[in-house]
Amino acid sequence: MLTKEWQTEIHKCAKCGKCRSICPVFIETGKESMVARGRISLADALRNGEIFHTELLREYLLSCKKCLRCSHICPSGVDYDFIIQTMLDDLANNIGIWLIPRIVFSIFLTRRGIFNLLLKIASVFQRLVPLKRHGTMRHLPFMFMGGRWIPPLAKKPVLKKYRGMKTIKHPKMKVGFYVGCLINYVYTDIADAVIDVLNHFEIEVVVPQGQLCCGIPARSLGDVKTARRLAEVNVAVFEKAGVDFIINACATCGRTLKKDYPRILGEQCLKFSNKVYDITEFIEQYCNYTTKLQNTRVAYHDPCHLYWGQNISKPPRDILRRSAVFQEMENPERCCGGGGVFNLLHYDLSKKIGEYKATAIEKSGAEIVATGCPGCRLQIEDLLAARNSPVKCTHTIQVLRDAILPPP
Ligand code: SF4
Ligand code: SF4
Known part of the structure; x- marks a missing residue:
């Protein structure tokens, strides 16, 4: 090895x-x-x-x-x-791998039905907790999450919501949407915006039902077997869907599909990985569009796995400049301190790292901070809520959606 x-x-x-x-x-x-x-x-x-x-x-x-x-x-x-x-x-x-992650990876990550059931039960319990600012809440019914500001679980995961999607007449192309766990179970508003925007551009979006977690939590702890199994399923599911491109809106999932899968599965999955695009990268490369500039001040936070991991920093800025009043924050590529396993194991350190980011966001004078990763959004919402800041965090695609399909 x-x-x-x-x-x-x-x-x-x-x-x-x-x-x-x-x-x-x-x-x-x-x-x-x-x-x-x-x-x-x-x-x-x-x-x-x-x-x-x-x-x-x-x-x-x-x-x-x-x-x-x-x-x-x-x-x-x-x-x-x-x-x-x-x-x-x-x-x-x-x-070996720690017992709890081993159980979670082997039972839940590869079996979507059991995972769905567990989260359904959790979502029932979370209704006992009142929502606070911008829809965040203080606790989930998991002891280890105590003290954080976190968003509630969605009533209906994206994969269920878009199960029988309508098809578009004479679509320009057909793309597959790789959803990722955080967007599937928590930030379903990001998925809504991805689908609304692409459909508006006359692009058919399919959400293949058999897709699973990208595998990064398992990979992070060295569980190669589970990571490989998840990668194999995802590649097979999207190959079967017969799509022109595979779109995602999560910086970490996107980097995993593009860069880690060929390492785990070998060159045979390059055909899959070469089709993978971050949503902002895809729009700037393949879509012509006009916007109705919104009068909202928006800053942008570069997720590490987009900026360093995929070399993507211009497309989201181009989108935001065409959609709203863009205000660059200080050192936008500086880490927010988020990140799955690290954040769970080193929460205090992750908050310390994020302090600079939260201050930069507030100093920028923006009303909204956009980003390209639901993991960063989770962290930034927690940081801003702890400061009682009025700034909202959202995904770049949601800012674009509001500029091309403004609410009536
Ligand atoms: S920056 Fe210097 S010390 Fe750090 S990994 Fe590279 S060569 Fe080694
Ligand atoms: S946390 Fe430090 S050591 Fe780890 S990848 Fe980032 S810069 Fe490198």
């Missing part, structure tokens, strides 16, 4: 420390074990047999946000993501 390719990558690190200047976790903690250079030293020690597979090692690896910044600025071109992912896979292979 610790291949030659992996060892070569470790050797590339010149120990210059440039990654320290950009790593959001290192900036907050100042700990060498929590930055790319330090973790690469740990990889080297593991390779030499100086350290072993332990929970402490896993802790250091999981304190990485996987924001991909360090790989991009590294003067030696180290593929840090590959190094750390290989180590996580190797750790899982040697000392």
Whole structure:
């Protein structure tokens, strides 16, 4: 598992420390074990047999946000993501995966019906909790989520809502919508906007029913088996749908489908991955449109997995400039501190990282902050709610929808 390719990558690190200047976790903690250079030293020690597979090692690896910044600025071109992912896979292979995630991954992620039922029960309980600002709530009935401002679960997941979708007469093209878990179960308003906008452009959208989680939670903990199973199902489902393009509105899912799937499944899935587009990238490349400029001040937050992970920063800005009064915030590509596994394990640190972002949003004078990732939206809503800020967070596609299909 610790291949030659992996060892070569470790050797590339010149120990210059440039990654320290950009790593959001290192900036907050100042700990060498929590930055790319330090973790690469740990990889080297593991390779030499100086350290072993332990929970402490896993802790250091999981304190990485996987924001991909360090790989991009590294003067030696180290593929840090590959190094750390290989180590996580190797750790899982040697000392296993924690019991709770193992149960969740093996039972719920690959079986949509059971997952739906569990969330349905949770959504009934959440009705006992009053909604506060902009529709967020203080707690879900999960103890581990206590203290956060989080949105409620949707009454009907996207995959159920768009089960029997209407077809469009003489569509210009047919696209498949990869929904992703957060949009499916929580931010269904993003899916509504994606479908409204694409239908307005005379594009038929299908929402293939068999699609599953992209696999990133399992992959993050080194559960390669589950990640591979999920990838295989998703590729097969979209191949069967016979679509021209595969659209998504989640930066993390999009990066996983584009970049991780070929790594997990090999070159045979390049045909699938090459069809995958972020919704803003797709619109700017394939759609001609006019807008009715809205008088709302909008700022934009670059999700790490769009900006660094897919090199997408211009399309969302072009859309926002044509849709509303665009106001750039300070360092818009600075991390918001969100991120699935990291956020759950290091909530206090993630809030600390996000403080800069929340201040930049408020300083921009915007009424709305748009972004391209439901995970970032979750984090930003929590940060803004904790400050009682009046700024709302939304997805870029929703701002566009309001500019081309303004409410009556
Ligand atoms: S990972 Fe790259 S930036 Fe960081 S110390 Fe090594 S060579 Fe320098
Ligand atoms: S991926 Fe992000 S959090 Fe992880 S070491 Fe690199 S810069 Fe730091």
